[in-house]
Amino acid sequence: MDILTLVGLVAGIFIVIMAMLANASLITFLNLPGLAIVLGGTFAVTLVKFRMSSVTSAFRLALSAAFTDRVERPEALIREVGELAQVVRKEGILGLENHQTSNAFLQKAINLCVDGHMPELVEEALAQDSRQMAERYEVAERVFRGIGESAPAIGMLGTLVGLVQMLNSLDDPASIGPAMAVALLTTLYGAFIAQLIALPLADKLQLKAEDESRNQVLITTSMRSIMGGENPKVMTELLSSFVTPDQRTRLTPERET
Template sequence: MDILTLVGLIAGILIVILAMLANATLLTFFNLPGLAIVVGGTFAVTLIKFRLSSVMSAFRLAFSATFTDRVERPTDLVREVSELARLVRKEGILGLESHETDNPFLRKAVNLCVDGHAPELVEEALAQEIQQTTERYEVSERVFRGIGDSAPAIGMLGTLVGLVQMLNTLDDPSSIGPAMAIALLTTLYGAFIAQLIALPLADKLQLKAEDEQRNQLLIATSIRNIMRGENPRVMAELLSSFVNPEHRKGLVAEREA
């Protein structure tokens, strides 16, 4: 589990709530009409921009990807594919059949190799998988950035609604307070949704997409070299470009050992 994402989200919300409770109660900042304007308006604008299936997929991917640390470290993948290369040199391509892995992309690549498909077909299938995965992350990121852009704008719209209501009822002092509450709280709701939820999740999705794409490219490059019969030591040296410089020393030491 990606605990830092969860901690950051909860900490941000708690800080704002504690600031609200400093000299008031939560009920002071709760206004149902203003909340309905921001949440309902933002949801409506999001449905206009995107398909409902894309919105639902974005939320599923956000909660499954941003709150779980499922992306493997490149160093672990380099070790695993290097072991696969050594296995193929000893037992042939069918030796991969006995290998078990938790990485679904690597599992798919291994299955394609074991089934005896041509290298060109394997490379094309893996390239298509990389492209589809990248597109899913991009759509999800765009959905949350769209929410982050729409929520403050809808909040300002609610502010204008509240101001108009207030100006139309200046002769009734009892109505000024509720109208002013809508005017101010809708801006607060819009900024809250955008800055504490939508935009941070969009940034995290972008980061996860980059990590996922890097790992998939590493695996695709490895499988291509394995099918070409590349020397495992040479392949590991080529794959070191996917690893951060500070982590390469450990891989070099392992190859020399």
């Protein structure tokens, strides 16, 4: 689990709630009409911008990707493909037939190689899979950025509604308070949804997509080298460009064996 995502969201919400409770009760900030305007309006605008299937898949991807640390570290992948290269050099490509890995993309690459497909076909199949993954992440990111853009705007609409109601009821002092609450709290709700939930999740999805893409390029490059009969030590040296200089020093023992 990506604990930092959960900690960040909980901490941000907690800090805002504690600020609310400093000089007032939480019920003071609860206004059902204003909340309905923001939530309903944001949901409606999101459905106008995107298909329902895109919205549901975006939330599923956010739960499965943003809240789980499932992206493998590049140095671990480099070590694993280095071991695969050693096996292929000793036993041939069929030596990978019984190799199992937790990385679905790497497992697909291994299966394609073992099945005897041409290197060009293997590379094209992996590239297609990588493009589809990137597209899914992009759509999910756009959905959450759309929510982040719409929520404050709908909050401002709610503010205008509340102000109009207030101006129309200046002769009735008892109705000014509820109208003012709608005017102010809808802006609060919109900013809360955008800045503490939607936009941070969009940024996290973008980061996860970049990590996944980097790892898939690393795997594709390594499988091309393995199928081309590249020396495992040379291949590991070339793949070290995918990691930081500090991480490269930890790969040194692997290169010397």
